[in-house]
Amino acid sequence: MAKIIRLPQHVINQIAAGEVIEGPASVVKELLENSIDAGATEIIISLKDGGKSEIKIEDNGVGFSKDDLPLAFEPHTTSKLQDISDLAKLETLGFRGEALASIGSVSKITVETKESETDNGTSITVEHGKISTPKVTNRKPGTTITITNLFEKIPARQKFLKSTQTEIRKISAEIIKRVLVNPTIRFKLIHNGKELFDFLPISVNTHDSKTFIHPSRIEDVLGKEETESLIPVYTKADSVTVGGMIGHPILAKTNQSHTYIFLNKRPIWDRGIIKSVYAGTNRFVANGSKIPFAIYLTIDPTQVDVNVHPQKLEVRFVNPYRVYSDIEHAVRSALETALKKRHYLLFI
Numbered sequence: 187m188a189k190i191i192r193l194p195q196h197v198i199n200q201i202a203a204g205e206v207i208e209g210p211a212s213v214v215k216e217l218l219e220n221s222i223d224a225g226a227t228e229i230i231i232s233l234k235d236g237g238k239s240e241i242k243i244e245d246n247g248v249g250f251s252k253d254d255l256p257l258a259f260e261p262h263t264t265s266k267l268q269d270i271s272d273l274a275k276l277e278t279l280g281f282r283g284e285a286l287a288s289i290g291s292v293s294k295i296t297v298e299t300k301e302s303e304t305d306n307g308t309s310i311t312v313e314h315g316k317i318s319t320p321k322v323t324n325r326k327p328g329t330t331i332t333i334t335n336l337f338e339k340i341p342a343r344q345k346f347l348k349s350t351q352t353e354i355r356k357i358s359a360e361i362i363k364r365v366l367v368n369p370t371i372r373f374k375l376i377h378n379g380k381e382l383f384d385f386l387p388i389s390v391n392t393h394d395s396k397t398f399i400h401p402s403r404i405e406d407v408l409g410k411e412e413t414e415s416l417i418p419v420y421t422k423a424d425s426v427t428v429g430g431m432i433g434h435p436i437l438a439k440t441n442q443s444h445t446y447i448f449l450n451k452r453p454i455w456d457r458g459i460i461k462s463v464y465a466g467t468n469r470f471v472a473n474g475s476k477i478p479f480a481i482y483l484t485i486d487p488t489q490v491d492v493n494v495h496p497q498k499l500e501v502r503f504v505n506p507y508r509v510y511s512d513i514e515h516a517v518r519s520a521l522e523t524a525l526k527k528r529h530y531l532l533f534i
């Protein structure tokens with residue numbers, strides 16, 4: 187056998203980044219999560235060439251202090267968790283302390299930031315893992331992060347970058363997921379200088395919507411016609427509270443259309459949940475047809491492990507089959523009730 191060596195830290199970071207950063211869309215996803223966690227009410231995303239040449243995210247959140255800024259780019263550094271037991275009471279989307287270190291190890295980053303209570307802001311650059319000394323800068327409160335030269339030193343990864351159009355589609359999908367469940371935040375997307383969308387903030391009355399996904403944000407995303415054919419779901423079951431919107435059976439398609447799942451504010455992907463939603467809808471649609479849906483699950487954090495996937499996309503339930511069966515029943519009874527009403531009978 188060859189001699190075993192201890193890998194240098196920058197190689198460790200580049201290898202670890204492989205799990206978290208697949209391409210421009212995962213960069214945008216991580217930065218969006220950070221801006222949301224930083225309490226931003228305005229997030230502006232500007233891209234060049236589908237994010238392959240440049241990704242810039244500007245927020246009006248709490249900003250970084252001068253001391254925190256370089257630290258944030260070291261691996262396993264976070265302000266969101268101190269102990270593994272904190273996971274059960276986590277209020278933030280992030281907690282792994284990996285994103286900035288990972289992005290910094292595979293690209294060039296410039297950060298300009300300012301906390302609202304300080305006079306001066308701070309700027310820093312990170313080039314393929316090399317963190318510069320912070321400089322004083324003048325700017326408004328909040329943070330602007332610019333990423334260029336993604337995967338410049340990792341040709342194997344660069345080869346997997348898709349066409350500009352595909353990358354834009356993936357990035358928009360990541361943004362849209364956050365748009366749906368963060369109605370009080372403005373999200374604006376600019377590509378090669380052209381505005382693609384600008385979702386303005388909505389003032390939300392907490393009694394407004396039991397379904398958690400704001401109806402006007404749904405309308406912004408799906409259009410008026412599809413929105414009118416959505417059926418609200420709200421069931422407080424034993425294992426989980428199921429909120430959201432299910433499409434009317436007339437919206438069913440043979441290929442999977444809009445499918446959104448949120449768990450305690452976090453977009454997730456879980457085959458078991460998708461199957462149980464379809465099981466709840468199957469008696470209303472032709473065999474194999476799929477109804478679009480956006481469901482929002484609220485679950486006791488001790489009943490789910492969110493730390494099972496590097497991108498936090500998958501979760502593990504303590505009692506998956508109870509959760510799945512509660513979702514199936516909630517969906518079926520929402521459809522049954524709605525379809526009994528005359529308004530919906532007109533469509534059948």
Ligand code: ADP
Nearest residue numbers: 220224249258264265280281282283284285286
């Ligand atoms: P995590 O989000 O898991 O803590 P990250 O590497 O994504 O790890 O971020 C590290 C830390 O940097 C965060 O815990 C947070 O304190 C800080 N941070 C990241 N992005 C922002 C931002 N846009 N505004 C203010 N602070 C930020």
Ligand code: MG
Nearest residue numbers: 219220280285
């Ligand atoms: Mg993060």
